[in-house]
Amino acid sequence: xxxxxxxxxxxxxxEGDDDxxxxxxxxxxKDNISTEGVQTTAGSAMLDGYVPPYDxxxxxxxxSAGATxxxxxxxxxxxxxxxxxxxxxxxxxxxxxxGHVPGGSSGGSAAVVAAxxxxxxxxxxxxxxxxxxxxxxGVVGIKPTYGLVxxxxxxxxxxxLEQIGPIAPSVEEAAELxxxxxxPDDHDATTRDxxxxxxxxxxxxxxxxxxLSIGVPTELVExxxxxxxxxxxxxxxxxxxxxxxxxxxxxxxxxHAVEAYYVIAMSEASSNLARFDGVRYGQSGGYDGNxxxxxANAREEGFGEEVKRxxxxxxxxLSAGYHDKYYKKAQDARAWVxxxxxxxxxxxxxxxxxxxxxxxxxxxxxxxDPLQMYLADANTTPVNLANLPAISVPAGETDDGLPVGLQLxxxxxxxKTIIRAGSALA
Amino acid sequence: xxxxxxxxxxxxxxxDLARVDLDDDEVERxxxxxxxxxxxxxxxxxxxxxxxxxxxANVMRPDEAHDCLSQDEALQNAPESEDGxxxxxxxx
Numbered sequence: 001x002x003x004x005x006x007x008x009x010x011x012x013x014x015e016g017d018d019d020x021x022x023x024x025x026x027x028x029x030k031d032n033i034s035t036e037g038v039q040t041t042a043g044s045a046m047l048d049g050y051v052p053p054y055d056x057x058x059x060x061x062x063x064s065a066g067a068t069x070x071x072x073x074x075x076x077x078x079x080x081x082x083x084x085x086x087x088x089x090x091x092x093x094x095x096x097x098x099g100h101v102p103g104g105s106s107g108g109s110a111a112v113v114a115a116x117x118x119x120x121x122x123x124x125x126x127x128x129x130x131x132x133x134x135x136x137x138g139v140v141g142i143k144p145t146y147g148l149v150x151x152x153x154x155x156x157x158x159x160x161l162e163q164i165g166p167i168a169p170s171v172e173e174a175a176e177l178x179x180x181x182x183x184p185d186d187h188d189a190t191t192r193d194x195x196x197x198x199x200x201x202x203x204x205x206x207x208x209x210x211x212l213s214i215g216v217p218t219e220l221v222e223x224x225x226x227x228x229x230x231x232x233x234x235x236x237x238x239x240x241x242x243x244x245x246x247x248x249x250x251x252x253x254x255x256h257a258v259e260a261y262y263v264i265a266m267s268e269a270s271s272n273l274a275r276f277d278g279v280r281y282g283q284s285g286g287y288d289g290n291x292x293x294x295x296a297n298a299r300e301e302g303f304g305e306e307v308k309r310x311x312x313x314x315x316x317x318l319s320a321g322y323h324d325k326y327y328k329k330a331q332d333a334r335a336w337v338x339x340x341x342x343x344x345x346x347x348x349x350x351x352x353x354x355x356x357x358x359x360x361x362x363x364x365x366x367x368x369d370p371l372q373m374y375l376a377d378a379n380t381t382p383v384n385l386a387n388l389p390a391i392s393v394p395a396g397e398t399d400d401g402l403p404v405g406l407q408l409x410x411x412x413x414x415x416k417t418i419i420r421a422g423s424a425l426a
Numbered sequence: 427x428x429x430x431x432x433x434x435x436x437x438x439x440x441x442d443l444a445r446v447d448l449d450d451d452e453v454e455r456x457x458x459x460x461x462x463x464x465x466x467x468x469x470x471x472x473x474x475x476x477x478x479x480x481x482x483a484n485v486m487r488p489d490e491a492h493d494c495l496s497q498d499e500a501l502q503n504a505p506e507s508e509d510g511x512x513x514x515x516x517x518x
Contacts, residue, residue, distance in 0.1 A: 050503050051502070051503065053495055053499035053500070053502060053503075054495070186487070189485035189487075190485075253473075256469065256470060256472065256473050259466055259467050259469055259470050260470060260473075262463075262467070263467055263470065270444060274445075277445075278505060279504065279505070279512050279513075279514045279515075280503070280504055280512055281503035281504065282503075282505075283505070284505035284506065285515065286515070287513075287515050287516070288515075289515070289516070290515065290516055290517065290518045291514060291515040291516060291517055291518075292445060293515075294514075294515035294516075295445040295515075296441075296442075296445045296446055296447040297447055299444075299445055299446045299447070300446060300447035300448065300449075303446065305452070308441075308446055308448070308452070308456075309456065309459065311444050311446060312437070312440050312441055312444055312446065312456065312460075313460065313463060313464075315440050315443050315444040316440045316460070316464070317467070319440065319443065325471075326467055326470065329470040329471065329473055330470060331478070332470075332473050332474070332475055332476045332478075333470060333473045333476075335476040335477070335478040335479075336473060336474070336476045339476070370459055370463065371459070371462050371463050371466060374463075374466075
């Protein structure tokens with residue numbers, strides 16, 4: 001069923017098996033995840049009418065677990081955005097904060113969960129695209145450790161950074177959904193079987209934070225909006241009251257994380273999106289002129305402005321003479337961020353920060369200034385660079401009633417630790 | 427931070443490399459925005475050279491034939507096909 005807040009691109013239902021752990025549960029699926037026989041657009045006009053001939057691994061697992069998929073959710077085009085306003089199918093509105101964006105790029109998924117139109121949803125997170133909308137819509141979202149969940153059938157944006165993950169009203173439900181989709185897959189060689197990392201996830205949501213050690217990276221709190229910081233510390237107080245303790249930690253590398261993230265993500269995007277030439281699928285560029293003209297025409301028509309911006313910037317960063325200056329430096333920054341997080345997690349069980357440094361923006365506010373929009377990803381992108389798991393749980397609301405999320409980051413394949421910690425709040 | 431690093435010709439050149447046609451308005455907007463964004467990327471100069479620990483391992487599988495899409499399935503989303511093939515534009 002369509003929603004008033006434009007959260008679905010397609011509302012064709014997909015019925016799962018009769019029984020299984022998710023029988024009787026609806027799980028909406030982000031529209032960049034392939035569903036056999038049901039249109040999958042990734043929010044792009046390029047793929048309008050594209051019908052995948054196969055299911056993504058996570059969709060197969062949902063169906064086997066008995067879930068019903070009520071539709072494919074709206075998203076920033078190819079996952080490129082922080083507000084779900086770059087979709088070719090129009091922006092999604094935040095049902096938890098009308099007039100505001102739901103966050104992105106998995107904005108439709110978070111919105112249907114927040115509004116209660118789906119029990120749970122799948123999103124994808126390349127630089128915060130699950131955690132940001134979860135925070136903005138007042139629900140729970142988990143970005144799994146790189147390699148925990150198969151990306152087979154996901155329309156790629158930046159392969160080395162992205163993971164599919166759950167969005168749900170509570171940590172326990174998000175963990176249940178993660179348990180269904182996680183685990184090795186022969187179709188994705190980057191998945192890993194990591195000693196029980198995929199079992200007992202839902203059971204870990206027991207809310208026991210007695211003795212939990214929380215590190216708070218000062219760099220991720222200082223730059224945030226006052227109302228967000230206040231709500232963040234209230235949530236830390238709440239965890240302290242339940243037996244956790246916190247200390248401040250220093251992560252100097254994160255000052256460069258957003259820039260490094262965008263260089264790497266755009267570079268990978270420029271390569272990934274080269275496949276859209278209008279021949280095998282997608283909008284045709286016609287048959288006049290030579291193939292370069294035809295491809296350039298298809299891509300002018302099929303791609304929206306943010307996608308063109310990222311493909312061009314990625315092409316620039318990888319082009320002769322600039323590769324060492326940008327891409328190689330970004331890889332150095334990535335390695336540095338990893339080391340910083342690993343050391344901080346030697347001294348703490350989890351690292352906590354506001355998920356987003358700002359409350360949900362008003363619709364239409366941030367589209368004219370791309371750099372400003374990129375900088376809003378300051379707290380989420382370092383986690384993707386470090387390949388680590390993170391959860392966003394509702395921390396409360398600002399005085400204006402806008403949702404604020406708390407992000408908890410754990411060690412690689414330490415999903416149970418962040419699920420346990422997060423479940424003390426939601 | 428740095429002199430404007432991008433001019434309109436450079437935007438057109440990169441768009442050409444990326445096979446994306448742009449209209450004049452897009453070229454103008456991108457020229458301005460890219461200057462600002464690339465200036466931000468240049469702050470990566472401050473990043474020290476970092477020794478990268480490699481935990482990477484190759485993942486291998488036997489090279490065996492297995493079930494895959496049928497020809498019809500593979501062609502079903504193509505804008506045009508002919509005699510079981512994708513139909514592409516002229517090479518030159």
